[in-house]
Every structure is written in C-alpha cells, then in structure tokens.
Amino acid sequence: MRQSILFTKTRKEAPTDEVSKNAELLIRGGFIHKELAGVYSYLPLGLRVLKKIENIIREEMNKVGGQEVLMSSFQPKENWEKTGRWEAMGDLYKVSDASGREVALGPTHEEIVVPILKNYISSHKDFPIYIYQIQNKFRMELRAKSGMLRGREFMMKDMYSFHISQEDFEKFYNQMKDVYKTIFKRVGIGHLTYMTFASGGTFSKYSHEFQTITPFGEDTIYVDEASSIAVNKEVLSDEVLSQLNLVKEKLVEEKAIEVGNIFDLKTKYSEPFDLSYTDPKGEKHIVLMGCYGIGLGRLIGTVVEVLSDDKGIIWPESIAPYALHLLALGDDEEISIEANKVYESLQKANIEVLFDDRKGVSAGEKFAESDLLGIPHRAVISSRSLSEGGIELKKRTENKGKIVSLNELLKILVP
Numbered sequence: 001m002r003q004s005i006l007f008t009k010t011r012k013e014a015p016t017d018e019v020s021k022n023a024e025l026l027i028r029g030g031f032i033h034k035e036l037a038g039v040y041s042y043l044p045l046g047l048r049v050l051k052k053i054e055n056i057i058r059e060e061m062n063k064v065g066g067q068e069v070l071m072s073s074f075q076p077k078e079n080w081e082k083t084g085r086w087e088a089m090g091d092l093y094k095v096s097d098a099s100g101r102e103v104a105l106g107p108t109h110e111e112i113v114v115p116i117l118k119n120y121i122s123s124h125k126d127f128p129i130y131i132y133q134i135q136n137k138f139r140m141e142l143r144a145k146s147g148m149l150r151g152r153e154f155m156m157k158d159m160y161s162f163h164i165s166q167e168d169f170e171k172f173y174n175q176m177k178d179v180y181k182t183i184f185k186r187v188g189i190g191h192l193t194y195m196t197f198a199s200g201g202t203f204s205k206y207s208h209e210f211q212t213i214t215p216f217g218e219d220t221i222y223v224d225e226a227s228s229i230a231v232n233k234e235v236l237s238d239e240v241l242s243q244l245n246l247v248k249e250k251l252v253e254e255k256a257i258e259v260g261n262i263f264d265l266k267t268k269y270s271e272p273f274d275l276s277y278t279d280p281k282g283e284k285h286i287v288l289m290g291c292y293g294i295g296l297g298r299l300i301g302t303v304v305e306v307l308s309d310d311k312g313i314i315w316p317e318s319i320a321p322y323a324l325h326l327l328a329l330g331d332d333e334e335i336s337i338e339a340n341k342v343y344e345s346l347q348k349a350n351i352e353v354l355f356d357d358r359k360g361v362s363a364g365e366k367f368a369e370s371d372l373l374g375i376p377h378r379a380v381i382s383s384r385s386l387s388e389g390g391i392e393l394k395k396r397t398e399n400k401g402k403i404v405s406l407n408e409l410l411k412i413l414v415p
C-alpha cells in the first residue's frame, strides 16, 4: 500500500474527547474513527489488524470443531421474553419500527442460537455441537470512556457448545481453556494474561475469565506468581482460596482487563426453549450448554494499552497491519527509483508492506509517524543508506538499525 494514496492521515494532537491511551493512539494513527462514545468505525489500517485477529481466532475455533455462522443483530422480542431477559437485561437496546413492533439489538446470541438449533436436533446422536460467530454486539454501556475496551457497538467472537452429559461438557470446557491461552499468546499478550477464577453466579461454581494485566484495567485480580493462578476480587473468600490452595498473603493485587471468558450455562437457555434430545431409551432430556466469548475490539485496545511506548503503538508481528514500513527519505529521483524497486520486489515476495512514498514530507515527520503506526519493521532508503550500500532496517523496538541488501531484507521478512 502506497501511503501517498492512503486516505487516512495521522494526527499529531490527541483527540480532546478521549481519555484512554488506546483510543488516543488508534485515532491519531488513523486506525479507527470515533462516531460517538463507545462507537468506532474501522479504517483501512485498523481493519487489517481486526482481520488478522479474526483469522487467528477463527483458526483456533475451527481446530476444535467449531462451525461458523453469522446470526442476526435484530432479535425477536418474544425470544427475550422467554428467557426473562427483555426486562432483566439493563443494557439491552430495544428498537421499535413505525408499526410499533419492538426488537432487541443483539448484545449476545443465546436467544437466537438455541431456537435455531431446535430446528435441527432431536437425538443424542446429534451431539456435541459447537457453533460460533464473529459479529457486532450492542450494549447500552453507561461508562463508555475506555475507548475500544468498552464499546456500545463492538465485535465479539461468541461460541456456544451443546452437550448431553456434564462430563462431555467439562472435557470441552477444559479444552477451551487451552485454546484461549493459545489465542492470547498468538495475539501477543500471553505473557500478561492470566486465567482467573470468577464467581459464576447461581449457574456454576466457577466461570473463568482471561485477564490481561495493565494499570488501566477496570478489574482487580489477585495473582499467585508461583503457580500463575489468579482470582477475581469478588471471589477472594477464604473458602475459594483454600479450594485453590492459595495463601492470601502471597497474592499480588493487579489491575486488569477481561479479554475473554468461558461459562458453564447448564440449562439456563436450553430450558426456556425446550432444547432437548432423546436418549437411546427414548427418554427426553434438556441439552447442556457452555458459552465462550472474546472481545476483538477490546483485544485491539488491550494490545495498544500494554504494548506501546511514548512514541506510539508497537504491534506484535502476528496482528500488525503490515509486516514492514518502507520509508523513502528525500525527494531525489535516485531515491524514488530505488525505493520503488524495493517496494515492487517486496510485493512480488508477498510481503505486506506500507510504502511511505510521499514527497515533501521531512525525515523527522516520517520517522515520528512510523513510530506512531507501530509496524514491526522499518526499512529506510535515503542518500545515506544508499551510500552505505543498501537499506537501513530496524525493528520498532530497537533504537538502531543496520544496513542490509535487498536480498537480505527479503530473507528476513519472508514468512
């Protein structure tokens, strides 16, 4: 992608109406555009990051046998009345049309996925089933001040699992713990993310949350560094601590962001819709369910919160919008010819490259913008690099670059 034709531009000044670091940096870099509090559009660079995360999650969901769907955002009011959540869910957006008919704007999809499945299953032979989607959710969040961390419209991966025995459910639930760890590792925040024990309300003994440590986090967790076990503030009771073999005095208090969670739903949603099957003896039973969520926008915001410095964002290679930022410095014809040659070779080698080919922009400005955008590698072509025999290559995390030839550059970057 040539930066000269990229319609977004970076901004030097922080937006005045944002208090969170993630929104500030993402808006300044032109990754997202704010529409209203908690509502953002993805622009070309931001969408590339979102798609990378989406693909990592999709790969991991498919590996465990997930079947992808895309469910509707408009959801029948009757379904929400059946589960009692039309009244009970305080952050539900209710929309009505000209005829006065009301629908819910989906904050989650149990009320849709269960009635769908009811049309297709009846026998114990149909199980287990894992259904997931990656889709927008809508929630009337009161405090939408944390940028991408708490949206009113936000992308979520939600998976729903369906089982005929508690044992089968638990097997899958435990497998999902590892899948989630893999996802957060692949996205680049594995080293800061803990699986925490959270109280699961009346439906299960525990649910599990995946919490990434950062001073900006809204949640408080307690980490046992020796065992890497963590618990949420709400479950810090003596009973829970002894069950988990934890000593209160050894726990370290940390602020954290919940990037994902997994839940044992039991029959909470299958019961109201009578989602059932017959066993080999012909007896009818209600289906058991689990659900598994990850916020994609929240994940982007979290990466920016935890992996940035005073100059800007530092994207992990796995989710960076481009692998390489190629900068042509100076407006001489020779530099432009050389940089274009390098750009074309990189493209032929299928390396994702953003090419700052703009004329009349100072070296200082190009460097500052490159740091803000946070692409993992930066290659500079200037009269100096040419006189030293090549291209100056540097990682976003390094202070000093080294001179490499085009062949060496290709070797380093080919995935």
Ligand code: ATP
Pocket: 108, 139, 141, 148, 149, 150, 151, 152, 154, 156, 258, 259, 260, 261, 293, 294, 295, 296, 297, 298
């Ligand atoms: P929170 O306690 O932060 O409000 P939640 O318990 O409401 O989260 P779930 O309904 O379980 O969250 O949603 C699953 C995942 O979706 C969360 O783990 C989080 O990553 C993401 N998520 C939830 N609410 C938001 C939001 N308002 N903006 C962005 N992501 C969100």
Ligand code: MG
Pocket: none
């Ligand atoms: Mg919530």
